[in-house]
Amino acid sequence: MDIFSGLLQGFAIAFTPMNLLFAFIGAVLGTAVGVLPGLGPAATIALLLPATYSISSPVTAIILMAGIFYGSMYGGSTTSILLNLPGEAASVVTCIDGYKMAQQGRAGAALGIAAIGSFVAGTVGIVGMTFFAPAIAGFALSFGPPEKFSLAVVGLLLAVTLSGASIVKGLIMMATGLLLANVGLDPISGKTRFAFGVTELNSGFDFVTLAMGVFGLGEIFYGLEQTMKGELVTTKVGQVWPTMKDWVASRMAILRGTLIGFFIGVIPGGGAVISSLVSYAVEKRVAKDPSRFGHGAIEGVAGPESANNAASSSSFIPLLTLGIPGNASIAMIFAALLIKGVTPGPFLIQEHPEIFWGVIASMYIGNVMLLVLNLPLVGLWAQLVRVPFAIMAPVIILFTAIGSYSVQGQVFDIYSLVGFGLFGYALRKLKIEAGPLVLAFVLGPMVESAMRQSLLMSGGSFAVFVTRPISATLIGLFVALAIGQAGMALWKRRRATTGNSNRT
Amino acid sequence: MGRAERIAAAIVIAGGLAVAWHAYAHLKLGMMISPGAGFLPFCVGVSLAVLGAIWLGMSLTAAQAQAAPAEEAPAEAPARHPVIARLVPGVILVIAYGWFFERIGFFLATVLFMIAWQKGIEREGWGKTLLISFVCAGAMYLLFNFLLKGVLPTGSWFG
Numbered sequence: 001m002d003i004f005s006g007l008l009q010g011f012a013i014a015f016t017p018m019n020l021l022f023a024f025i026g027a028v029l030g031t032a033v034g035v036l037p038g039l040g041p042a043a044t045i046a047l048l049l050p051a052t053y054s055i056s057s058p059v060t061a062i063i064l065m066a067g068i069f070y071g072s073m074y075g076g077s078t079t080s081i082l083l084n085l086p087g088e089a090a091s092v093v094t095c096i097d098g099y100k101m102a103q104q105g106r107a108g109a110a111l112g113i114a115a116i117g118s119f120v121a122g123t124v125g126i127v128g129m130t131f132f133a134p135a136i137a138g139f140a141l142s143f144g145p146p147e148k149f150s151l152a153v154v155g156l157l158l159a160v161t162l163s164g165a166s167i168v169k170g171l172i173m174m175a176t177g178l179l180l181a182n183v184g185l186d187p188i189s190g191k192t193r194f195a196f197g198v199t200e201l202n203s204g205f206d207f208v209t210l211a212m213g214v215f216g217l218g219e220i221f222y223g224l225e226q227t228m229k230g231e232l233v234t235t236k237v238g239q240v241w242p243t244m245k246d247w248v249a250s251r252m253a254i255l256r257g258t259l260i261g262f263f264i265g266v267i268p269g270g271g272a273v274i275s276s277l278v279s280y281a282v283e284k285r286v287a288k289d290p291s292r293f294g295h296g297a298i299e300g301v302a303g304p305e306s307a308n309n310a311a312s313s314s315s316f317i318p319l320l321t322l323g324i325p326g327n328a329s330i331a332m333i334f335a336a337l338l339i340k341g342v343t344p345g346p347f348l349i350q351e352h353p354e355i356f357w358g359v360i361a362s363m364y365i366g367n368v369m370l371l372v373l374n375l376p377l378v379g380l381w382a383q384l385v386r387v388p389f390a391i392m393a394p395v396i397i398l399f400t401a402i403g404s405y406s407v408q409g410q411v412f413d414i415y416s417l418v419g420f421g422l423f424g425y426a427l428r429k430l431k432i433e434a435g436p437l438v439l440a441f442v443l444g445p446m447v448e449s450a451m452r453q454s455l456l457m458s459g460g461s462f463a464v465f466v467t468r469p470i471s472a473t474l475i476g477l478f479v480a481l482a483i484g485q486a487g488m489a490l491w492k493r494r495r496a497t498t499g500n501s502n503r504t
Numbered sequence: 505m506g507r508a509e510r511i512a513a514a515i516v517i518a519g520g521l522a523v524a525w526h527a528y529a530h531l532k533l534g535m536m537i538s539p540g541a542g543f544l545p546f547c548v549g550v551s552l553a554v555l556g557a558i559w560l561g562m563s564l565t566a567a568q569a570q571a572a573p574a575e576e577a578p579a580e581a582p583a584r585h586p587v588i589a590r591l592v593p594g595v596i597l598v599i600a601y602g603w604f605f606e607r608i609g610f611f612l613a614t615v616l617f618m619i620a621w622q623k624g625i626e627r628e629g630w631g632k633t634l635l636i637s638f639v640c641a642g643a644m645y646l647l648f649n650f651l652l653k654g655v656l657p658t659g660s661w662f663g
Contacts, residue, residue, distance in 0.1 A: 054653055168559050172516055175552045179523060179545060186531075186541035193531055193541055194523075217598075224590040224625075390626040391636060394618055397598055398644055402614075405605065406654040414602035418595060425591075430512055448544050460536030 003134060006349075010357030013059055014365055022060050023362045026067015027369045033068060034075020034091070035384045036392075041072035042438075043219055045332035046211035047396070049339070050403035058340035059358040065333045066359055067366050070122060070312045073272060074370045075381060077114040077305050081107055082382045090272035090308040093280045097293060097300030104296050109242045111378050113250050113298055114305040116242070119371040121258040121306035125313025126363045128262050129320075133349075133360075137321040140346035145457065146464045149450035150471040152443045154478045155268040155324040156436065161485060165433045173427075177437040180205055181444025188452060200412040207335045209404040210441060213417045214434050215328070216400045218424015220393050242298075250302035253283050257303040261310030266317050268326035268439075272308035279307035313363060319344050320356055324443070328435040331442045338442075506567045513560035520552030590625055597621060609659025610648075614641040 013019060033044040045065050052061040076091030081098035094114065101110040143151065160170035183194045184204025195201035242250070257279040264275040283303040284293045293300050318324045323345030325331040337344050342352055349356045374381070400421075404413040427434050440447075458464035466472045527533070527542035527549055534540025597620055604613040618637035622628040628636070648654040 050654075054651070168555055168562065172552065172555045172559065175520075175548050175555065179548045179552070182545050182548070189532070189541045191531060191541040193545060194526070221591055221594065224594050390622070390628065391640075393594075394621040395640055397594075398601075398614060398617065398640065401598060401601060401605075402610070402644060402648050402654075402656070406648060406656070409655060411602050411606055414605065415599065418598050418602070421598075422595065426512070430509060451544070452539050455536060455539060460538075 003130060006134070006353060006357045007130060007361060009353065010359075010361030011364075013354055013358035014063070014361035018057070019060055019063050019358070019362060020365070022055075022064040023067050023366045024369055026064040027071045027366050027373055030068040030071020030073075031075035031078075031370065031373055031381060032384055034072035035078050035381045036387070041069050042211075042328040042332060042435075043215035044068055044072070045329055045336075046208070046215045047399055047403065049208040049211060049332065049336060050406050052336045052339050053407065058337065058342050058352075059355050061336055061340055062333060062355060062359050063362040063366075065336055066316070066363060069329045069333070070309065070363065070366065071370055073122075073305075073309045073312045074115065074118050074374050076308070077118070077301070078111065078374070078378055078381050081110045081114065081301070090276050090311075091305075092273075093276045093304045094301055096280070097295070097297045100294070100296035101298065101301065106296065109246050109298065110301050112242045112375065113246060113254075113302045115371060115374045115378075117250065117254040117257065117302045117306035118309040118374075119367055120254055121261055121310035122313050122367045122370075123364065124258045125262050125265070125310040126360060126367070129313060129317050129363075130360055133317050133321050133356075136317065137346045137349045140322050143346065143470065144468075145450040145453035146468050146471045147474070149447060149454055150465055150474045151322060151324060152447045152450065154474045155318070155322075155326070156440055156443060156447075157478055158268045158481070159326065159439050160436050161482060165431075169430075169432045170436045173432060173434065173436040174440045177440025177442075178444045178447065180210065180437075181441045182448070187445070187449065198412075200410055205416060205441075206404070206407055206413060207441065208339075208407050209413045209416050210420050211332055211335065211438060212400040212404055213420020214424035214427070214437065216396060217417060217421025218428060218434070220396050221421055221425035222428040223389060223393060246298050249298050253279075253299035253303040254306045256282055256286075257306030258310045260303075261307035261312075262314045264307070265311030265314035265326075268318055268324055271315055271327040272311045275307040275311040276304035279303040316359070316363075320348055320359070321346060323348075323446070325439055328438045331435075331438045334442050506563060506570070509563040510560060510567075513556050513563055516556030516559065517553050520549045520554075520556055522549070524549030524553065593624055594621075597624070606657045607659060607661050610656035611641055611645055612659065614644055 014023065029044065029048075030041065033041055045068055048065065048068070052065075055061040055064070073090060077094050077098065080091040080094040081102050084095050084099040098110045098114070101107065156174050160174055161167055179194075181204070184202055185192055192202055257275075260279045260282060261272070261275040264278060265271060280293075280300060280303060283297075283299045284290050287293065287297070287299065315326045315330050318326050319330050319334055323334075323343065325334040334344055337355075342348070342355060400417055401414050404417045405411065407413065424434060427437075454464050455462070464471075466475060524546050527546035531542025531545060532540030533542050533546055597617060600620075601613055601617045604616070607613075608616075615637050618640050619633055622633035622636055623630075645656075649656055
C-alpha cells in the first residue's frame with residue numbers, strides 16, 4: 001500500500017462518527033489537561049487506560065489518547081500566557097515572554113500566535129510522519145533479536161541522557177523499571193520471580209496500576225502537601241488574531257520551531273520539553289535584539305509553542321515504526337496498544353494498517369479541531385483553573401482506585417496503586433524523573449526476551465551486539481553521543497572555572 | 505534534600521544487593537548460552553547497587569561543598585506540617601477505601617470516602633460535603649457501571 005492510498009484509508013477510518021467523537025473528546029480532554037497545572041498528559045492518559053478495555057476498537061482508543069497528548073500541548077500555553085502558570089512542563093518557557101505580553105495587554109496576540117504556531121507545527125509534524133514513518137518501518141523489518149535489544153537499550157539510555165535531569169538518577173529509574181517488569185512468571189523457564197507467595201503478583205504488576213499510581217496518585221499526594229493556593233489572575237484576552245507586524249516577527253520562529261521540534265521529537269528522550277527549550281535558545285540567539293526576550297518578544301512564544309507541538313507529533317514515529325516509546329506519554333499509548341492486543345513496531349503498518357493510517361489521519365483532523373477549540377474559546381479554558389483542588393484531588397483518587405480495580409477485579413491493585421502513588425510522591429520530592437521507569441517497565445519484557453534470544457543465537461557471546469552492522473551502528477551512535485555530551489559538560493565546567501579564576 | 509537523597513541512595517544500594525542476592529540464590533542465573541530466570545534481575549540488582557553508591561558519593565560530595573553556611577532556623581514554625589495534616593490522612597483514607605471497597609460495596613465506600621475527605625482533610629461544611637459526596641459517587645457509578653461497563657462490587661457484608 002502506497003502512502004496516499006494508506007492515508008485515504010486512514011481518513012475513511014478517522015471520519016467515522018465514533019472516531020470523530022473520540023478525536024474530539026481527546027482534543028477537549030487534552031486541552032483541559034494542558035490548562036490545569038499539576039496534571040500532565042502522561043497522568044491523564046494513565047487515568048484513561050482502564051477505559052481502553054471498554055473501547056472495542058484499538059484505533060478509537062489510540063485516537064483518544066493521541067488527542068489527549070497533542071491537545072495538552074495546545075492547552076499548556078493558555079495558563080502560561082494568562083496566569084504565568086504552566087499547565088505542563090513543555091509550556092514553562094512560554095511563561096517568560098507570553099506572560100509579559102499579557103501584562104502589556106497583548107494576551108490575545110500571544111494566545112493567537114501560540115495556537116496558530118501549534119497548528120502549523122503539528123500539521124507539518126504529521127506530514128513528516130506520513131512520509132518518513134513507512135520508510136523507517138520498512139527498514140526496521142530486517143531487525144533480529146540483537147538489533148531489537150540494542151534499539152530498546154539505546155532508546156532507554158537516550159531517554160535517560162537527553163532528559164536533562166540527573167543521569168545517575170535516570171539510570172536508577174531505568175533499572176527499577178526493568179526490575180518491576182521482571183516481577184511475575186518468567187516466560188521462558190516458568191519460574192515465579194519476586195512474588196514472595198503473593199498470588200496476585202504471579203502475573204506481575206499491572207501497567208495501568210503502575211502508571212496511574214506513579215503519575216496520577218503521585219501528583220495528587222504531592223499536591224496535598226502544597227498548602228498554598230494559586231492566585232487567580234484574570235487578564236483580558238482581547239483580539240486573538242495577531243497583527244501583520246506579529247506575523248512578520250513570528251513566521252520564521254514558527255518555521256524554526258517546527259523543524260527543531262520535529263527532529264528532537266523523533267529521538268527517544270527528546271520530546272516536547274527539550275524542543276521548546278532549544279527553540280527558545282535558538283530564537284534568542286538569532287534575534288537582532290536579544291534583550292527583548294524576557295520582556296514580551298512574540299518569537300519567544302511562537303518558537304517554543306511550535307516546537308513542542310511538532311515534537312509531540314513526531315514522537316509517534318519511533319512508536320509506530322520501531323515499537324520504541326520515546327517518552328512517558330507515548331509509553332502509555334504503547335501500553336494501550338498492548339492492552340488491545342496490538343504490538344507496535346515495524347509490522348504494525350503491514351498487520352494493522354487501519355491503526356497506523358487511522359491514527360495519522362485522525363491527527364490531521366484533531367489539529368484542526370484544536371485550532372477551532374483553542375482560538376475562540378481561550379477565555380473559557382482559562383476559567384478551568386478555578387476548579388478547586390479540594391474537589392479535583394479526591395475525584396482523581398477515586399478515578400485511579402476504581403480504574404485499577406476494574407482492570408482485574410482485585411482489591412490488591414488498589415493497595416499496589418497506593419504503593420506506586422507513594423513511590424511517585426517520593427520521586428517528586430527527590431526531583432527524579434519517572435519517565436525512564438515507565439519506559440523501562442514497558443520495554444522490559446522485550447529487552448529480556450531479545451537478550452536471551454540473541455545469546456542463544458550467538459552461543460552465549462555478547463559480541464553479537466557489536467558485530468552485527470545495525471546493532472553496532474546503534475550502539476556506536478549512542479557511544480558517540482554520550483562522549484559528545486560528556487565532552488560538552490567538561491568544556492562548560494572548564495570554561496566556568498576559567499571564568500571564575502579570571503574574575504578573582 | 506541532602507539527607508533525604510542520602511537515605512534514598514542507601515535504600516537503592518540495599519535494595520540492589522538484596523535483589524542480586526535473591527536472583528543468585530533463589531532464581532537460576534543459568535549459562536551464557538541460555539540465561540536463567542535470575543540473570544537479568546541479577547545484572548539489574550548489581551547495577552542498582554553500583555548506581556546507588558555513585559548517587560550516595562555525589563550526594564556526600566555536594567553536602568561537603570555546601571557545609572559552610574550554618575542552617576538558619578525558620579522564623580516561624582508552621583502549626584502542623586502539611587505531610588501530617590493532609591498527606592498521611594489522605595493515604596490512610598485511600599487504603600481504607602480499598603479495604604471497604606468489596607466489603608460495603610462501591611457506592612457506599614465512595615460516599616464515605618468523599619465525606620471523610622471533605623470533612624477530615626478539606627474541612628468543608630456539611631452541606632457542601634454531602635452535596636459533593638453524593639454527586640461524585642453518582643457520577644463515578646454512571647461512568648464505571650454504565651459507560652465503561654465495569655463490574656463493581658455491591659458489598660459482601662450485605663450478602
